[in-house]
Amino acid sequence: MDEFSLIDRFWKPLGDAVTRSEVIEGIGNDGAVLRCPPGQDQVMTMDTLVEGVHFPRDMPPHALGWRALAVNLSDLAAMGAQPLCFTLSVTLPEASASWLAAFADGMKALAVRENIQLVGGDTTRGPLSITVQAQGLLPAGSAVRRGNAQPGDRICVSGSLGEAGEALNWLDESDIPDPAVGTVLQRYRYPEPRLALGQWLREAGSAAVDVSDGLLADLGHLLVDRGAQLDWQALPVSDGLVSLRGLEGARRLAASAGDDYELLFVWPGDGPAPSGPTGSALPLTVIGTVTEGPGVTLNGPEGSIQLEEQGYTHFGGHHD
Amino acid sequence: MDEFSLIDRFWKPLGDAVTRSEVIEGIGNDGAVLRCPPGQDQVMTMDTLVEGVHFPRDMPPHALGWRALAVNLSDLAAMGAQPLCFTLSVTLPEASASWLAAFADGMKALAVRENIQLVGGDTTRGPLSITVQAQGLLPAGSAVRRGNAQPGDRICVSGSLGEAGEALNWLDESDIPDPAVGTVLQRYRYPEPRLALGQWLREAGSAAVDVSDGLLADLGHLLVDRGAQLDWQALPVSDGLVSLRGLEGARRLAASAGDDYELLFVWPGDGPAPSGPTGSALPLTVIGTVTEGPGVTLNGPEGSIQLEEQGYTHFGGHHD
Numbered sequence: 001m002d003e004f005s006l007i008d009r010f011w012k013p014l015g016d017a018v019t020r021s022e023v024i025e026g027i028g029n030d031g032a033v034l035r036c037p038p039g040q041d042q043v044m045t046m047d048t049l050v051e052g053v054h055f056p057r058d059m060p061p062h063a064l065g066w067r068a069l070a071v072n073l074s075d076l077a078a079m080g081a082q083p084l085c086f087t088l089s090v091t092l093p094e095a096s097a098s099w100l101a102a103f104a105d106g107m108k109a110l111a112v113r114e115n116i117q118l119v120g121g122d123t124t125r126g127p128l129s130i131t132v133q134a135q136g137l138l139p140a141g142s143a144v145r146r147g148n149a150q151p152g153d154r155i156c157v158s159g160s161l162g163e164a165g166e167a168l169n170w171l172d173e174s175d176i177p178d179p180a181v182g183t184v185l186q187r188y189r190y191p192e193p194r195l196a197l198g199q200w201l202r203e204a205g206s207a208a209v210d211v212s213d214g215l216l217a218d219l220g221h222l223l224v225d226r227g228a229q230l231d232w233q234a235l236p237v238s239d240g241l242v243s244l245r246g247l248e249g250a251r252r253l254a255a256s257a258g259d260d261y262e263l264l265f266v267w268p269g270d271g272p273a274p275s276g277p278t279g280s281a282l283p284l285t286v287i288g289t290v291t292e293g294p295g296v297t298l299n300g301p302e303g304s305i306q307l308e309e310q311g312y313t314h315f316g317g318h319h320d
Numbered sequence: 321m322d323e324f325s326l327i328d329r330f331w332k333p334l335g336d337a338v339t340r341s342e343v344i345e346g347i348g349n350d351g352a353v354l355r356c357p358p359g360q361d362q363v364m365t366m367d368t369l370v371e372g373v374h375f376p377r378d379m380p381p382h383a384l385g386w387r388a389l390a391v392n393l394s395d396l397a398a399m400g401a402q403p404l405c406f407t408l409s410v411t412l413p414e415a416s417a418s419w420l421a422a423f424a425d426g427m428k429a430l431a432v433r434e435n436i437q438l439v440g441g442d443t444t445r446g447p448l449s450i451t452v453q454a455q456g457l458l459p460a461g462s463a464v465r466r467g468n469a470q471p472g473d474r475i476c477v478s479g480s481l482g483e484a485g486e487a488l489n490w491l492d493e494s495d496i497p498d499p500a501v502g503t504v505l506q507r508y509r510y511p512e513p514r515l516a517l518g519q520w521l522r523e524a525g526s527a528a529v530d531v532s533d534g535l536l537a538d539l540g541h542l543l544v545d546r547g548a549q550l551d552w553q554a555l556p557v558s559d560g561l562v563s564l565r566g567l568e569g570a571r572r573l574a575a576s577a578g579d580d581y582e583l584l585f586v587w588p589g590d591g592p593a594p595s596g597p598t599g600s601a602l603p604l605t606v607i608g609t610v611t612e613g614p615g616v617t618l619n620g621p622e623g624s625i626q627l628e629e630q631g632y633t634h635f636g637g638h639h640d
Contacts, residue, residue, distance in 0.1 A: 024361060025463060030398040030529060031365035031456070033463045036356035041344060044439060045351035046407040046453060050446035078350040087366040089451045119364060126370035126449060131409045131442070133366060133453035136351070143345060143353045209350055 001095045006123050009097075010104045011088070017108050018117040022137075023085055025119075032119035034085065034135075041143060042084070043136040045075035051128035056171045061099045063189035064130065065106030070191045071212065072134035073114060074261040077198035078210040080144035081136025083116035089131040091124050114195065142202045147224040149207050149266040153290040155228055156274055158194050158262045158282050160238040161215055162250055163187040165257020180240035191261040197284075200277040201265055208265035214258045216307060219296065222264055227293025232300035236285040255298075266290060321415045326443050329417075330424045331408070337428050338437040342457075343405055345439075352439035354405065354455075361463060362404070363456040365395035371448035376491045381419045383509035384450065385426030390511045391532065392454035393434060394581040397518035398530040400464035401456025403436035411446040434515065462522045467544040469527050469586040475548055475608040476594055478514050478582045480558040481535055482570055483507040485577020500560035511581040517604075520597040521585055528585035534578045536627060539616060542584055547613025552620035556605040575618075586610060 001009070007027065015027040025033035036042050049055055049068050069086065076083055090103075111118065116134065167188030170181050194210070201208055209222045215235070219228060237250040245253060267274045267286070276284050291297075296307045321329070327347065335347040345353035356362050369375055369388050389406065396403055410423075431438065436454065487508030490501050514530075521528055529542045535555070539548060557570035565573060587594045587606070596604050611617075616627045 024461075025465065029463075029466055030395040031363040031401065031463075033399070034356075034362040034364060035460060036354075036362060038358055042354040042356060042362075043351040044354060044405075044407060044455075046409055046441050046451075048409040048411055048442045048444050048451065050411055050444055053444060053446050075350040079353070081351065085364075087364060087453055089366055089368040091368055091370055091449060121366050122368045122451070124368050124370055124373060126373050127447040129411060129446060129449060131366075131368065131451040133407055135364075140355060141344075143349075143351075145345065146349055 001097070003123050006095060006100065010100045011118065011121065011123070014104050014108050014111070015118040017112055018115055020085060020115070020117045023117050023119055026117065027120055032085070037137065039140050040137045041140045043076055043079045043081035043138060043143060044133065045072050046131065046133040047071045047075065048129060048131040060189070061103040062106035065103040066110050066190050068130040068132050069107050069110050069134070070193050071261065072132045073110070073116070073193035073195060074191065074210040074212065076134055076136040077193045077195045078144065078208050078263055079136070079138070080142060080198045080202040081138045082199060083114045083195065084135045084137050085117045085119045086132055086134040088118055088121035089124070090121070091126040091129040093125070093128060138202065144198060144201050144206060144208045146207050146209055146222055149223050149226045149290045150268065151226065151290055151292050152270060154267040154273065154286045155219070155230070155264070155288040155290060156267050156284050156286050157211070157215070157236060157264045158197055158284055159260070160236045160241070161211065161260050161262060162237055162253030162257050163241050164191065164259035165253045166241055166244060180243050183240045184244070188259060191259070193261060194263045194282065196277045196280055197263055197282060201263070204274070205268055206265045208263050211260050211262045211264050212258050214256045215264065216255055216296065218264055222266065223290065223293065225294060227291040227295045228288050228297070229291055230288035230296060230298045232298050234285060234287045236283065321417070323443050326415060326420065330420045331438065331441065331443070334424050334428050334431065335438040337432055338435055340405060340435070340437045343437050343439055346437065347440055352405070357457065359460050360457045361460045363396055363399045363401035363458060363463060364453065365392050366451065366453040367391045367395065368449060368451040380509070381423040382426035385423040386430050386510050388450040388452050389427050389430050389454070390513050391581065392452045393430070393436070393513035393515060394511065394530040394532065396454055396456040397513045397515045398464065398528050398583055399456070399458070400462060400518045400522040401458045402519060403434045403515065404455045404457050405437045405439045406452055406454040408438055408441035409444070409451040410441070411444050411449045413445070413448060458522065464518060464521050464526060464528045466527055466529060466542055469543050469546045469610045470588065471546070471610055471612050472590060473610040474587040474593065474606045475539070475550070475584070475610060476587050476604050476606050477531070477535070477556060477584050478517055478602050478604055479580070480556045480561070481531065481580050481582060482557055482573030482577050483561050484511065484579035485573045486561055486564060500563050503560045504564070508579060511579070513581060514583045514602065516597045516600055517583055517602060524594070525588055526585045528583050531580050531582045531584050532578050534576045535584065536575055536616065538584055542586065543610065543613065545614060547611040547615045548608050548617070549611055550608035550616060550618045552618050554605060554607045556603065
């Protein structure tokens with residue numbers, strides 16, 4: 001298969017699986033053409049997943065296709081944007097039709113569900129790596145930014161934390177009877193971008209980030225120059241994770257592990273706690289309060305500790 | 321240096337080197353925010369350069385920074401778009417400050433000249449690879465597409481061809497006294513996207529592609545279902561390339577080698593040959609005529625040959 005056969009066989013059908021009226025020209029030219037609707041701003045984000053760094057060498061291609069798109073949709077969610085279109089660059093050591101078909105299927109499942117159209121990209125030979133650049137829309141001026149947190153605002157997080165981090169301990173196991181392990185692996189392989197929540201947060205004048213590097217690291221990005229008081233016992237952890245790691249171990253993962261792609265956000269003022277979009281079953285948990293800052297204090301049953309910024313960064317240690 | 325120090329030290333200054341009013345939020349959030357001007361369409365393109373595949377292992381980082389952006393601007397040129405903004409994903413085996421500074425400088429030189437703003441991206445660890453997603457603007461409905469060539473239209477190409485292909489023969493040489501070699505190496509390392517020409521072609525209702533895979537391969541993409549009569553002796557080759565390869569060798573490179581990033585386009589009707597934008601010194605050469613097709617005939621001094629589609633494709637042989 002040459003590059004153009006690959007495009008015809010795998011990428012064009014993926015591009016045709018979603019048709020957006022804003023896309024005037026999709027795959028098939030030197031570039032795609034987009035007509036942005038009046039009154040809308042466009043949000044752009046880009047993430048690369050490298051084999052052996054962001055995912056293990058035997059990652060199932062179906063999950064990889066889903067995940068490469070999901071981590072970008074999570075960034076759109078954190079900005080409050082609705083998905084629109086994306087470009088995809090796939091670098092492969094060899095062109096395996098079965099691998100590519102599974103990869104495209106996994107990506108298509110999420111693309112169709114979230115109504116985001118593949119409009120172009122590149123397919124090249126080299127060490128396995130996937131780059132997605134995703135674009136979304138929101139009403140002009142309504143993007144959810146980082147910063148602008150005020151002292152007294154509550155700090156909230158969606159869903160539960162730490163499961164994707166725990167999954168890293170199980171990726172090499174081949175025969176795992178415990179269903180809790182299946183759940184954490186699913187969480188790592190098929191992250192769920194919190195798009196409805198992000199769009200709902202636009203109304204509240206919130207600041208938000210997605211938890212990709214770990215709660216404490218991403219909290220630093222959210223607060224900018226402010227500080228925080230965090231309640232250790234409020235960190236939301238799933239029963240499954242507690243069954244695998246114990247309560248304290250689960251909370252340690254919740255505080256520091258990345259890849260969960262929940263939204264961490266600031267809820268302004270002292271009214272009722274946030275409820276989330278109508279009909280959503282996604283729990284939202286208040287885990288602390290914004291302070292004048294800087295500096296984060298973690299309040300646990302045995303007292304308080306001052307934290308340095310923590311989490312995982314490239315070229316500073318651990319994986320993304 | 322962790323990922324965030326890299327952003328602050330190299331990417332944020334590069335993002336600040338160009339400020340576009342259309343960019344509401346640049347680097348520093350989960351995504352950038354763009355406000356597309358009314359009456360404009362947006363063109364999007366993406367290209368990946370992988371070490372050892374698209375460039376040699378010792379490629380000077382300054383040239384690599386230029387080239388990674390230039391190959392994407394060339395796609396914008398082929399669509400007739402004016403550069404607007406881009407996202408950049410850099411995958412690096414290690415974070416070398418001197419390498420990154422030179423890379424960012426090379427990219428900045430072209431970004432500033434063409435007024436294109438870096439708005440985001442990703443920096444990860446792994447085998448050296450660069451992905452750029454570039455975005456441009458054009459008046460709504462005016463994008464230059466492939467196809468729509470009519471029998472009798474002339475086929476034209478800008479500049480001269482084959483030099484970047486010849487450069488591949490000299491990349492490993494360390495001491496080269498011949499200035500013609502210096503010229504072909506420059507051509508490979510610092511390609512010139514033909515942006516002014518592409519924008520000028522919007523007026524003429526032309527079809528266009530950039531010559532990245534080789535003239536004959538890209539001609540197939542340009543013509544879609546049409547055919548062509550090509551004049552072998554008209555293929556534009558530089559004196560320097562002829563001095564290195566002889567006239568026939570130069571023309572063979574011009575017909576099949578890629579990476580020159582000239583524009584190949586169709587000039588409608590039988591009026592005067594195209595002159596190009598006012599004040600441009602870039603030569604435009606008529607090299608043939610569109611036929612009912614399909615099939616390309618190459619007319620040389622020793623007769624005519626029918627060609628299969630040729631050129632370089634990934635997973636089909638050779639490099640890019």
